[in-house]
Amino acid sequence: MRNCILFFFLILCSISVEAQVDVSGTVTDAESKPLPNIIIKNVDAVTKKMKGYTTTDDKGRWSIKAKAGSVLQFSAIGFKKHELTVKVGMGEQHVVLEDNAVALKEITVKAAPVHISGDTIKYLLSTFAKPEDRTLADVLTRVPGFEVNKDNGQISYEGKNISNFYIEGMDLMGGKYGVATKSLPQQDVASVEVMKHHQPIRVLDDFTYSDESAINIKMKKGAHEHWTGTFNGGGGFGSYGGLWNLETFAMRLKSNWQTLITYKTNNTGNDIQSETKPLFSFGELDDKLKPLIELPAPSAEKLKQRSLFNRTHAATVNTLVRLTDNSQMNVQVTYVHDRQEAYARRTSEYFVNTGNRVIDNTKQYMEKTDRLSAKLKYENNSGRQYIKNELSGDFNWDRQWLTEQGTSSHDMEGRLPEYTLKDNFMYVRRLGNKLITVESKNIMQVRPNGLDVDDMQQDINQHYYETDTHLTGSFRLGKFIVSGNAGVNAAYYDFSSHLKGLSDSLGLYAGSSRFSLFRVYATPCIEYKQLTDFDFRLTSEVSYSRYSYSFDNGYSRVLFSPELSVSWRVSPRWRLRVNAGISSDEVDVNQFYPTMVLQDYQYISRGFADYRVGRAKSVGLGSIYSNAINGTHFILNVNRIYGSTPYTTSQEYSGEYIILSLQPQQTKYDSWMVMMMASQGISFIKSTLRVRALYNARNSAIMQNGERMPFDTKILNLTAGLVTSVIPTVDLSYNLSFMCNNMDMSGLGSSSTINSWKHEAKVYVPVFKMLGIEATAEYYHNQVAASRYKDIMFADAALKLKLKHFDVTLALNNILNNKTYAYAVNSDLMRSTSSQNVRGRELMLSVYFKP
Structure with missing residues (x-):
């Protein structure tokens, strides 16, 4: 009897160990405030494998089924990890998460707290903000490690563009987050979280190493309770x-x-159109069609707002709905109406083997653009599977007008509409230690373009369709991950062109053609991961391609492109990366057309049907040192690329025209690219120092009238900036930029070097508690000829009154009333010097209201 009782007791124990237990409760912080979106993992106590997970709701409540004896892990950014052992009969659980903050030393105006949890760095935005800052972009420009593009709102961290932009953990903006960067009121933002080695797809987290960084914007509590706006x-x-x-x-x-x-x-010259353009587009097919008609417009890139004469309207609507804990639906609509004008005088000197050619023209340019973009995206992102379907459309109606007077006088009008549709589908499923992915990418582009130049008329119709579908599988063997994908890629390009009014001595002016591609490929890959210290990745694509063109019998080829990447975390703050590979260019569909195409009044393009492609070998070395606590960030990337292309760009001078094409002559090249970026918080003078250097060297060649002309280009860009508040309440920033562009034309026995310097300073001085003066100065020292420089200075001043809900600004821009700006550029055996009209003196009164 005693043995029977013991046996029965053991059975009950075993049942109780294996029993599924319903566990529920709440999660709060130390102040008893409910914590939403806390991740709770169900982990097997023996194998340490995750068996499931859940998250807390808005009130901090949660529930999960788990076996008795397993461990529940509670984790969230900024809090210490908490563990709870599952027991039979356990009641309602109240879990309190403790703060896991680390304070940053004083590096700007006051001590700047930074919270670090694993690969996540949390910056408290208020400690970097100044009274004159309005948007998120304004503040991030002074945070060590960050760089913000003032024009489009793009954010870089440690020298690399971020891969994802989240607001409260949700991807509302997608790739068009520039609108949010330049619109989010800084006073509503609590913190910015940088998530290093971010993998946005949860199911891939254990299978794929990511070297990307994403940011998550945490809003203050008041921004959650009602509509907020400015x-x-x-x-x-x-x-x-x-x-x-x-x-x-x-x-x-x-x-x-x-x-x-x-x-x-x-x-007022503010290019809001650039904010609405995609800043990243991962997982999409690239737009393959290149513009064949392109008017030589004066550039607004040098001076940005000062040289942009515009009338712009832009409206955006972004809505995201969370359907379940793991799924969401996202809708984006953007409409832009933009009118731009530009006035300039350009002197272009073409270095030609038969004698240099100079064109001196004044340009009057106008462009009108209407662009409608829409996107509908569904995403289900759970720990076992990932589903995404994204349908997007981009419809652009663009018209350009250009009048040139001088050496070559012409009137031009371009009609350049472009319509693009994309659909991207992705399904990822996890089966134990195996992973299966199905992905399909599709694009359709239509370009019915036209150009009128004096009495000549050019009409082009281009249609392009492409699909790429592949299956990926991967599985884990200890610390090794073996994966591979196999897929099919197909493309179709339809072209037709008709040119009237040009002498028929140069070639064929009317015709149509069709080009198609069918490609089968496979990409095996092996990765080795040793915790977070060492990562090794070897991959190689093998492909078979079949091409077909209207005017020949087509062509087939097999390509092999291996790539090796090694990443080593030497210490928690220092990481090294080495990569090497052999790559092959894909056949360029844009060169397959049978006719001459008038690009503008001067250039004519000629198609070249050939299937050979270039091969390149590359070696890269990268080093990153990051110490967010001390505000220290250092990045160095060195890349060398050497290879060959079977073609050489051709320029044939025929009368007043330059005919662009390709010649079947091999061109070897050897290029170096070096990038260095550093930023440092300097506590004793309450400053942030930034330095960036870019160097690019490349040798190349151009065929001129049948003769090969080699030339080398070297470009060096150096920038340094300091943001400081040495005197309390007085903010000062200074930036220095230097550019050197050298073109050595050994075939012509000459060279062209262009240097330019830019000094930019800004100071904000409070007069009273609510009143301050901001002054800006820009000084340019630009080389415009061999030994001639042009000096230009711009000065602005603004009186700023800051009230509780209002900012009132009276600004006087371009006080010196400068009307022109001169600069020079080198490009492919040509040097051009431009004198461009800029906006004169302007007085502006504006009011900023934040409820």
Whole structure:
């Protein structure tokens, strides 16, 4: 009897160990505030493998089924990890997570707290903010490690563009996050979290190493409770008439949906159109069609806002709805109406073997653009599977007008509409230690373009379709991950062209053609991961391609492209990377057409049907040192690429025209690319110092009238900047830039070197507690000829009144009333010097309202 009782007791124990237990409870912080979105993992106590997970709701509540004896792990950014052992009969659990903050030493105006948890670095934005800052972009420009593009809002961290932009853990903006960067009120942002080695697809987290960084914007509590928004509007006058500027922003954040709406318009040179363009597009097919018609417009890149004469309207609507804990639906709509004008004088000197050729023209340019973009995205991102389907459309109606007077006088009008549709589908499934992925990418592009040059008329119709579908599988063998994908890629390109009014002595002016590609490929890959210290990746693509063209019998080829990458974390703050590979260019569909195409009044393009491709060998070395606690970031990347292409670019001078094409002559090249970036917080002078260096050297060659002309180019860009508050409440920033562009034309026995310097300083001085003066100065020292420089200085001043909900600014721009800006550039055996009109003196009164 005693043995029977013992046996029965053992059975009950075994049942109790294996029993599934319903566990539930709440999670709060030390102040008893509920914590939403806390990840709770169910981990086997013996194998340490995750058996499932859940997250807390808005009230911090959670529930999960787990076996008795397993461990529940509670984790969140900024909190210490908490573990709970599952027992039979355990009641409601109340879990309190402790803060895991580390304070940063004083590096700017005051001590800047930084919280570090694993690969996540959390910056408290208020400690970097200044009274004059309005948007997220304004503040991030002074945070060590960050760089923000002032034009489009793109964010870089440690010298590399971020891969994802989240607001409260949700991907509302996708690749078009520039609108948020330049619109989010900084006073509503609590912190910015940098997630290093970020893998956005959860199921890939244990299978694929990621060297990308993403950021997550955490909003203050008040931004969650109601609609929040800002208004910025103003008017004034300048040398070219009346001025206006209006920017409105509205946002609503809830646990299950987010909405962000903007409307912006101005004629003050602020290029809001660039904010609405994609800043990254991972997982999509690239737009393959290149513009065959392209008017030589004066560039607004050098001076940005000062040289842009515009009338722009832009509206965006972004909505994200969380359907379940793991799935969401995202809708984006953007509309832009943009009108730009530019005026310039350009002197272009073409270095030609038969004698240099000079064209001196004045340019009057105008462009009108209407662009409608829309995207519908569904995403299910769980620990066992990932599903995504993204349908997007980009419809662009663009018209350009250009009048040139001088050496070669012409009137031109270009009609350049472009319509693009994309659909991207991805399914990832985890089966134990195996992973299966199915991905399909599709694109359709249509370009019905036209050009009128005096009495000549060029019409082009281009249609392009491409699909790429592949299956990927991977499995784990200890610390090794073996994977591979196999897929099919197909493309079709339809071209037709008709040119009237040009002498028929140069070639064929009307015709049509079709080009198609069918490719089968496989990419085996092996990775080795030793915790987080060492990663090794060897991959190689093997492909078979079949090409078909209207005017020949087609062509087939097999390509082999191996690539090796090694990453080593020498210490928690220092990482090394080495990569090497052999790559092959793909056949360029844009060169397959049978006719001559008039690009503008001067250039004519000629198609070249040939299937040979270039091969390149590359070696790269990278080093990153990051110490966020001390505000120290250092990045060095060195890359060498050497290879050959079976073609040489051809320039044939025929009368007043330059005919561009390719010649079947091999060109070997050897190039170096070096990038160094460093930023350092200097506590004793409350400053941040940034330095960046870019160097690019390459040898090349061009065929001129049948003769080969080799030339080398070397480009060096150096920038250094200091943001400081040595005197309390006084903010000062200074930036110095240097550029050297050298073109050595050994075939012509000559060279061209262009240097330019830029000094930029800004100071903000408070007069009273609510009143301050901001002054900006820019000084340019540009080389425009062999021994001639042009010096230009711009000065701005603004009086800023800061009230509780209002900022009132009275600004006087270009006080010195400069009207022109001169610079020179080197490019492919040609040097051009431009004198460009800029906006004159302007007075602007604006009001910024934040409820």
